[in-house]
Amino acid sequence: MVLDLFGTLVAAPSAVERKAAAAQFAEVMGVSPSVAEAVLSDSWQARHDGQLASATEVAAYLVARCNATAGRVGELEMLMARLAAVRLQADATLLRALEQLQHGGARLAILSDASPDIAEAWNRSELAPHFDAVVFSCGAGAVKPDCLLFRTVLRELDVAPHQAIYCGDGGGDELAGAERAGMRAVRVERRGGPSSLVFGETAWSGRAIPSVEALPSLLDSWGTR
CATH class of the missing domain: 3.40.50.1000 (HAD superfamily/HAD-like)
Known part of the structure; x- marks a missing residue:
């Protein structure tokens, strides 16, 4: 099976939940929610098809695409881990x-x-x-x-x-x-x-x-x- x-x-x-998650990404990276939403949407393929090999690479990719400072990668990775744990409940x-x-x-x-x-x-x-x-x-x-x-x-x-x-x-x-x-x-x-x-x-x-x-x-x- x-x-x-x-x-x-x-x-x-839901769309509401996705928007709320994007707002958290935006806060961590210090960018506007609209920027975070657009980057998350545009990066779906890259995040899912093996182009990015780890959560660290995903965080670095999103930070770069949002033109956020590189120092935000670690904090973003921690947020992603917390959200992933919730999604798998x-x-x-x-x-x-x-x-x-x-x-x-x-x-x-x-x-x-x-x-x-x-x-x-x-x-x-x-x-x-x-x-x-x-x-x-x-x-x-x-x-x-x-x-x-x-x-x-x-x-x-x-x-x-x-x-x-x-x-x-x-x-x-x-x-x-x-x-x-x-x-x-x-x-x-x-x-x-x-x-x-x-x-x-x-x-x-x-x-x-x-x-x-x-x-x-x-x-x-x-x-x-």
């Missing part, structure tokens, strides 16, 4: 569902577009112990729906495509990408609600469930655990 992270296991941020119901899947024999993997600050915070999160494999875009060097990501996670789990199920909220054309890779795909309603922001979403007419919490019952009905 391969799971998306943002919008699937943890809430995708999971609902108790979700953690119980993951435990059910594990106890039922499912091997679990994460496949997510993520920046290095998220990747570095992952092992300290409540989610990490539940997963056998983790593939983040910043480490793999590609973003969804690049087939490289799906091949990589299948290799990490050591399963054939037809043996794997992909579950996500649909951002980044991930569901179609999973099917092109030979996997079955299931859509979940976006965690965080319809106001949460998502990029690259496409129409989906396949199997859908309300949340990851419904996966144990779905797999039992399929007899796949």
Whole structure:
């Protein structure tokens, strides 16, 4: 079982939350919120596709793009670490569902577009112990729906495509990408609600469930655990 992270296991941020985070970035760097917002938006690709290898590099990149002083890098990196820890907090119901899947024999993997600050915070999160494999875009060097990501996670789990199920909220054309890779795909309603922001979403007419919490019952009905 391969799971998306943002919008699937943890809430995708809303426009209000993104704006609040940008304001914190702006305060740390000593620039206007509008500058920080623009740079964060324009740098999404670079922060997620492996161009920047660490949270330190991300912080330095953002400081340079905002024309802030280099001395702000360390403080910005600390802010990013705090925000990443908050973003990775999971609902108790979700953690119980993951435990059910594990106890039922499912091997679990994460496949997510993520920046290095998220990747570095992952092992300290409540989610990490539940997963056998983790593939983040910043480490793999590609973003969804690049087939490289799906091949990589299948290799990490050591399963054939037809043996794997992909579950996500649909951002980044991930569901179609999973099917092109030979996997079955299931859509979940976006965690965080319809106001949460998502990029690259496409129409989906396949199997859908309300949340990851419904996966144990779905797999039992399929007899796949």
